Structure formats: C-alpha cells, structure tokens
C-alpha cells in the first residue's frame with residue numbers, strides 16, 4: 001500500500017463511534033496491550049468528550065490514521081501537570097493488523113515526535129512496551145527510542161506467564177537533554 005494515501009490527523013469528536021469500534025477491534029486482536037476487550041466500556045457519548053478534551057489540551061493529543069475515511073491506526077498521549085514532571089509525555093499506539101508493516105506506525109510516530117519537538121512544555125517522550133512485543137520494540141528503536149528500565153513481571157497473561165514491562169524514552173530535541 002502507498003502510505004501517500006494515508007491521512008494522519010488529530011481525532012475529532014465526530015470520530016467517536018468509529019474510534020470505539022477500532023479500539024475494540026485492536027483490544028480483541030492484540031495481546032500486547034494492557035486493556036482486554038471486555039474491559040473497554042467507554043460509550044461513544046463519553047468518547048466524544050475524551051476526544052474533545054485531547055483536541056483542546058495543548059500538551060496532549062490523539063492522532064488517527066485514516067485510509068479512505070476508515071480509522072486504521074491511533075496514537076494518544078497524556079501528561080502529568082505537576083511542575084516537576086510536566087516536561088514528560090507518555091503515549092500508546094496501534095495499527096490495524098490488516099495494515100501492519102506498511103509504514104503507518106512510523107507515520108503516526110513521526111507526526112507525534114515532530115509535534116512534541118515543537119511543543120514548548122514537552123521535552124521527553126516515554127512509553128511502556130511488553131518485553132515480548134518485538135514488532136513494537138523494533139519500531140521504537142528504529143525511531144530513536146532507547147530502553148531506560150524494566151518493571152519485572154509487571155504483566156500477567158491468561159496462561160499465567162509473567163512478562164516484563166519495558167520503559168523506553170526519546171528526547172526529540174536532544175539539545176534540551178542536560179543529564180542524559
């Protein structure tokens with residue numbers, strides 16, 4: 001597929017219903033997200049408010065990837081407004097498995113890192129990834145993220161297997177890193 005056909009934009013409240021279907025689908029197909037499908041119960045009405053909140057918050061975002069008007073990828077970020085940690089943003093992302101390995105994750109991540117680089121309050125991007133999620137770890141390393149730590153056995157799968165949670169990070173403007 002040509003990534004030229006993919007549109008990446010901020011989510012709009014009118015996306016709420018479609019976004020909910022997308023999220024439900026992703027939770028049903030990926031083991032590598034913390035939320036299980038039955039645990040996602042946000043109705044479109046509330047999702048509209050959540051999207052509107054992201055759209056009006058200058059330090060947080062929800063991006064969607066669209067192909068012919070259909071949502072096939074998503075990245076959302078959040079922050080802590082307390083002064084000592086408000087320079088950090090954390091995010092989560094996904095791409096529809098039917099469109100995997102076509103560069104859409106890279107498009108979403110590039111858009112996000114460029115947005116953070118331009119953001120006057122944000123210096124550091126963090127993420128959490130399951131240690132057995134090789135595709136995601138490869139995507140993040142390729143984008144310049146490095147491993148900063150491990151939360152041992154922080155995730156437990158249905159079959160009682162424990163998985164480590166890896167913390168990765170990236171400084172979009174490396175000049176703002178004094179203690180790296």
Ligand SMILES: CC(C)(COP(=O)(O)OP(=O)(O)OC[C@H]1O[C@@H](n2cnc3c(N)ncnc32)[C@H](O)[C@@H]1OP(=O)(O)O)[C@@H](O)C(=O)NCCC(=O)NCCS
Pocket residue numbers: 030032033092093094095096099100101102103104105106107127128129130133134135136138139140142
């Ligand atoms: C991880 C994920 C977002 C990647 O999205 P994507 O659109 O497939 O990624 P891209 O096509 O942009 O791939 C970029 C790079 O990531 C790496 N990568 C992606 N998928 C990979 C795979 N299955 N195996 C190995 N490397 C992979 C490669 O380095 C790839 O570059 P290349 O294709 O030039 O070799 C997607 O697989 C996904 O949504 N997974 C389920 C949800 C999830 O795990 N989210 C992350 C939670 S932390």
